[in-house]
Amino acid sequence: MATATLPARDAKLYKPEVPPDWCPGCGDYGVLTVLQRACGELGIPNERLMVISGIGCSSNLPGFFRSYGMHSLHGRSLPVATGAKMANHEMTVIACGGDGDGYGIGQGHFIHAMRRNVNLTYIVMDNEIYGLTTGQTSPTSESGMKTKSTPFGNPEGQLNPIALALAAGCGFVGRGFSGDINHLKSLYTQAIQYPGFALIDVFSPCVTFNKQNTFGWFKERVYKLEDKGHDATNWNAAMDRSKEWGAQIPIGLFYKNPNPKPSIDAADPALQGEGLAKAKKLGLTVEQRKKLIQEYV
Amino acid sequence: MENEMIVGIGGAAGDGGASTGDNLAQTCSRLGLHVYVYTSYQSLIRGGHSWIRLRISPQKKHNVGDQVGAMIALNQDAMDRHLQELTHGGICVYNGDKVKPGKAPEGAQLCPLPVFELAGKDALPIMQNTVALGALTQLLGLEFSALSSVFEHTFAKKPQVVKLNVDAAKAGYDFAAKTYKQIPHPLRKTDAQLAMVHGNNVLAMGAANAGCKVYCAYPMSPASGILHWMGAHGPSLGICVRQVEDEIGVANMTIGAGQMGVRAMCATSGGGFALMTEAIGMAGIMETPVVMINVMRGGPSTGLPTKHEQGDLNQAIGASQGDFPRIIMAPISVADCYDTMEEAFNLAEKYQCPVIVLSDLLMSEGRFSIETSHLDREFKIDRGEMIFEDDGKPKSYYRYKDTPDGISPRAIPGVPNHLYVSATDEHDEDGVLISDVFTDPVIRKKMVDKRARKMQGVVADYAKKLKLEGPENADVTLVTYGSTWGVATEAVERLNKEGVKANALSFKYLLPFQEKEAQAILGKAKKIVVVELNKSGQFARHLRAEAGITAHAHIRKYDGEPMEPKHVVAGVKEVLKGKEVVEVQSLEPGWRTPHPPGPGVLSTTSTH
Numbered sequence: 001m002a003t004a005t006l007p008a009r010d011a012k013l014y015k016p017e018v019p020p021d022w023c024p025g026c027g028d029y030g031v032l033t034v035l036q037r038a039c040g041e042l043g044i045p046n047e048r049l050m051v052i053s054g055i056g057c058s059s060n061l062p063g064f065f066r067s068y069g070m071h072s073l074h075g076r077s078l079p080v081a082t083g084a085k086m087a088n089h090e091m092t093v094i095a096c097g098g099d100g101d102g103y104g105i106g107q108g109h110f111i112h113a114m115r116r117n118v119n120l121t122y123i124v125m126d127n128e129i130y131g132l133t134t135g136q137t138s139p140t141s142e143s144g145m146k147t148k149s150t151p152f153g154n155p156e157g158q159l160n161p162i163a164l165a166l167a168a169g170c171g172f173v174g175r176g177f178s179g180d181i182n183h184l185k186s187l188y189t190q191a192i193q194y195p196g197f198a199l200i201d202v203f204s205p206c207v208t209f210n211k212q213n214t215f216g217w218f219k220e221r222v223y224k225l226e227d228k229g230h231d232a233t234n235w236n237a238a239m240d241r242s243k244e245w246g247a248q249i250p251i252g253l254f255y256k257n258p259n260p261k262p263s264i265d266a267a268d269p270a271l272q273g274e275g276l277a278k279a280k281k282l283g284l285t286v287e288q289r290k291k292l293i294q295e296y297v
Numbered sequence: 298m299e300n301e302m303i304v305g306i307g308g309a310a311g312d313g314g315a316s317t318g319d320n321l322a323q324t325c326s327r328l329g330l331h332v333y334v335y336t337s338y339q340s341l342i343r344g345g346h347s348w349i350r351l352r353i354s355p356q357k358k359h360n361v362g363d364q365v366g367a368m369i370a371l372n373q374d375a376m377d378r379h380l381q382e383l384t385h386g387g388i389c390v391y392n393g394d395k396v397k398p399g400k401a402p403e404g405a406q407l408c409p410l411p412v413f414e415l416a417g418k419d420a421l422p423i424m425q426n427t428v429a430l431g432a433l434t435q436l437l438g439l440e441f442s443a444l445s446s447v448f449e450h451t452f453a454k455k456p457q458v459v460k461l462n463v464d465a466a467k468a469g470y471d472f473a474a475k476t477y478k479q480i481p482h483p484l485r486k487t488d489a490q491l492a493m494v495h496g497n498n499v500l501a502m503g504a505a506n507a508g509c510k511v512y513c514a515y516p517m518s519p520a521s522g523i524l525h526w527m528g529a530h531g532p533s534l535g536i537c538v539r540q541v542e543d544e545i546g547v548a549n550m551t552i553g554a555g556q557m558g559v560r561a562m563c564a565t566s567g568g569g570f571a572l573m574t575e576a577i578g579m580a581g582i583m584e585t586p587v588v589m590i591n592v593m594r595g596g597p598s599t600g601l602p603t604k605h606e607q608g609d610l611n612q613a614i615g616a617s618q619g620d621f622p623r624i625i626m627a628p629i630s631v632a633d634c635y636d637t638m639e640e641a642f643n644l645a646e647k648y649q650c651p652v653i654v655l656s657d658l659l660m661s662e663g664r665f666s667i668e669t670s671h672l673d674r675e676f677k678i679d680r681g682e683m684i685f686e687d688d689g690k691p692k693s694y695y696r697y698k699d700t701p702d703g704i705s706p707r708a709i710p711g712v713p714n715h716l717y718v719s720a721t722d723e724h725d726e727d728g729v730l731i732s733d734v735f736t737d738p739v740i741r742k743k744m745v746d747k748r749a750r751k752m753q754g755v756v757a758d759y760a761k762k763l764k765l766e767g768p769e770n771a772d773v774t775l776v777t778y779g780s781t782w783g784v785a786t787e788a789v790e791r792l793n794k795e796g797v798k799a800n801a802l803s804f805k806y807l808l809p810f811q812e813k814e815a816q817a818i819l820g821k822a823k824k825i826v827v828v829e830l831n832k833s834g835q836f837a838r839h840l841r842a843e844a845g846i847t848a849h850a851h852i853r854k855y856d857g858e859p860m861e862p863k864h865v866v867a868g869v870k871e872v873l874k875g876k877e878v879v880e881v882q883s884l885e886p887g888w889r890t891p892h893p894p895g896p897g898v899l900s901t902t903s904t905h
């Protein structure tokens with residue numbers, strides 16, 4: 001997609017009339033602001049953008065972003081986004097949602113969307129909790145964490161979305177922090193320009209229901225991969241870094257496939273011309289019909 | 298019934314019975330003879346038993362018929378099971394070197410073939426089928442050139458294979474000519490130009506002809522044929538085809554595509570449809586046009602993966618939480634499957650709602666002759682109110698504008714100055730959520746009303762009006778929906794011949810229901826008998842709920858096998874004796890258990 005060559009636009013152009021209604025201080029504000037700036041920097045016209053979410057606090061984002069959008073079902077942003085991309089591959093498609101949405105109920109789609117390699121950007125606002133349903137444990141909640149559904153501590157293991165994405169063949173795997181806006185913006189612009197499926201897991205603290213993984217907690221722990229000389233073209237190195245969790249937690253670009261195969265939409269024989277949704281004449285031609293009927297006589 | 302013939306081909310899965318049946322069907326259709334094929338098979342890849350029935354006739358038939366007049370027994374099991382089903386004057390063709398004859402019913406002719414001698418000692422075992430097919434072709438009175446042309450077509454790229462088959466078939470044909478008697482009324486060709494199709498082929502080709510651009514599916518019998526067709530033809534026809542990780546993904550992907558502005562479709566069977574249900578509500582509230590096919594099979598749960606039933610009507614009506622409009626239709630024949638696709642996409646886009654198409658195993662996996670002219674037709678495309686371009690005039694565009702007919706013009710994403718977000722939360726005319734506000738009963742009611750109001754025009758748009766078939770003032774009126782039409786109409790003909798004045802009314806459109814038309818017609822009926830393939834009478838209940846019409850009696854079948862005219866005729870007679878619910882059943886000896894297991898019965902690979 002030739003978005004990089006467009007003149008930059010004002011980030012305000014992506015702000016709608018409706019102001020976000022997240023709790024004051026919610027990490028998702030940063031995620032939204034950065035997305036508006038990144039799209040401005042890339043100069044993508046509003047009408048060329050399709051932002052698609054699932055359900056959750058974080059999934060309210062499309063309503064607070066000026067573009068075309070879908071606020072779909074809990075866990076289903078990725079198949080919906082895949083369908084949208086197939087229907088008009090000329091659009092820039094961004095899927096987004098929460099950790100529960102993407103790694104819990106939608107986890108099957110998550111793995112397959114990466115394997116399938118659709119050209120879209122997936123932003124997960126990872127707050128290690130179910131926010132909208134008022135604070136139950138999530139797949140990324142730490143073991144032992146006390147939540148409403150686990151008042152005696154989370155007995156289950158914690159999912160590692162970075163390692164999972166790498167294993168599933170995702171060609172662009174990044175992690176950001178809503179508390180570091182400029183760093184996050186660069187991840188977004190790279191992800192949107194990447195010609196395949198790009199995951200950005202964003203630490204986006206829930207100030208209301210997650211009293212454990214707070215802004216302060218992350219600030220103390222996160223370090224940037226870029227500062228440690230990490231080679232993002234090295235899959236094994238990325239896998240090693242993905243295991244780090246505790247006193248030191250890496251953010252930044254874990255992996256970017258240096259030789260990506262064409263994405264599924266780029267390779268699909270039906271998607272070689274203009275977007276399918278633009279077709280004016282529908283239905284089989286006389287020749288196509290005759291040829292098909294010939295198979296059955 | 299003169300001049301018609303029902304042929305049965307029995308063998309184990311993997312014996313090549315399917316291709317023998319296909320070749321016979323194709324031979325007949327090339328001769329302008331109509332064919333209706335139904336295969337009873339087990340959910341096994343190899344082994345077990347499969348029984349292919351082909352009803353061949355110069356006139357078009359709409360059901361499998363009652364009794365077999367000719368059969369090929371590909372193994373001993375088929376001989377043992379089915380020989381007794383032959384009509385008087387029937388014939389049984391089999392490999393005399395391998396299969397021992399049973400005791401033929403009176404008047405039936407046993408036709409063993411010396412296959413080793415005819416095909417040569419070194420011939421592949423599958424050649425017994427070809428020899429038998431050649432012999433049968435002769436005994437039915439069919440022209441050999443039609444059969445050989447089918448081999449030429451099938452193996453176009455392998456001339457040696459063509460020769461092998463033609464030689465073996467000719468040996469069987471010549472042997473039969475000098476050894477056995479032809480059937481009493483040999484089949485004669487007609488001028489009809491026919492194609493042999495599976496219902497699934499027709500649904501898929503119909504979708505392509507209606508401009509479907511994105512097709513998504515997860516394999517599930519008996520709907521997989523649509524996916525296979527799309528997989529084979531999509532790339533050259535400009536249709537994007539995706540096999541998705543599960544049916545939840547399928548439905549959501551299809552709706553994502555529909556929302557983006559293409560005609561999109563998915564298909565599955567009942568189990569997959571159950572997984573799609575939450576997404577159907579999404580299409581309802583986001584007002585996304587989408588066509589979803591449910592090819593019904595025996596349920597519940599995994600049920601009978603390879604058997605026929607009409608048990609998913611309740612599911613289609615009740616799919617997804619909440620109260621929102623949808624359109625449901627059930628094509629009544631393979632020809633109607635084609636027309637249904639034209640209508641389904643037009644209505645989905647015009648009314649911006651999900652359209653559910655209920656096919657069934659009988660229609661989707663059955664093979665039928667169809668006039669090529671029926672398929673060779675340009676569809677009328679009506680996309681409803683859509684905005685493809687910005688006219689440059691300043692405006693405030695509301696995606697969900699509350700209009701008199703409830704239909705809001707739909708801008709295709711990508712058009713400048715028409716931005717909107719479609720949400721599954723309740724929203725206002727501009728698409729802004731009202732679910733998060735303190736409360737907004739006024740807007741909530743307005744939006745529910747707007748969506749419901751869209752359905753007011755649908756019934757008037759239906760291509761087919763309700764029409765009684767058969768004499769006007771009948772004593773019995775048979776009422777069906779979907780593919781059961783085919784058996785009811787023939788039963789009506791027979792009943793009238795036997796002196797029972799009967800007619801039939803068949804429903805294709807299930808929601809919105811043709812309530813007024815149904816009341817006008819059935820209000821005059823003396824005895825309403827609903828004929829359907831399920832236990833609880835789902836359609837009878839629907840008729841009562843939608844039109845306030847309570848049937849007087851019911852004929853039901855739910856044993857997995859399709860209904861035959863004889864079942865309906867017998868059922869009506871029971872009804873006339875005063876019975877309210879008649880449950881009919883296939884009782885041919887070959888279909889009963891316990892029966893001797895076939896050679897491959899231990900195989901466990903299943904097809905669902």
Ligand SMILES: Cc1ncc(C[n+]2csc(CCOP(=O)(O)OP(=O)(O)O)c2C)c(N)n1
Binds near residue numbers: 132138206
């Ligand atoms: C099928 C279904 N199950 C459950 C829910 C209830 N639900 C809504 S949001 C949510 C979890 C939200 O967590 P997450 O995705 O992490 O988003 P957050 O609110 O934390 O941003 C749940 C369980 C639903 N809407 N749909």
Ligand code: SF4
Binds near residue numbers: 025
């Ligand atoms: S509950 Fe948590 S995630 Fe939801 S808006 Fe409030 S702070 Fe954000």
Ligand SMILES: [Mg+2]
Binds near residue numbers: 130138
């Ligand atoms: Mg969360």
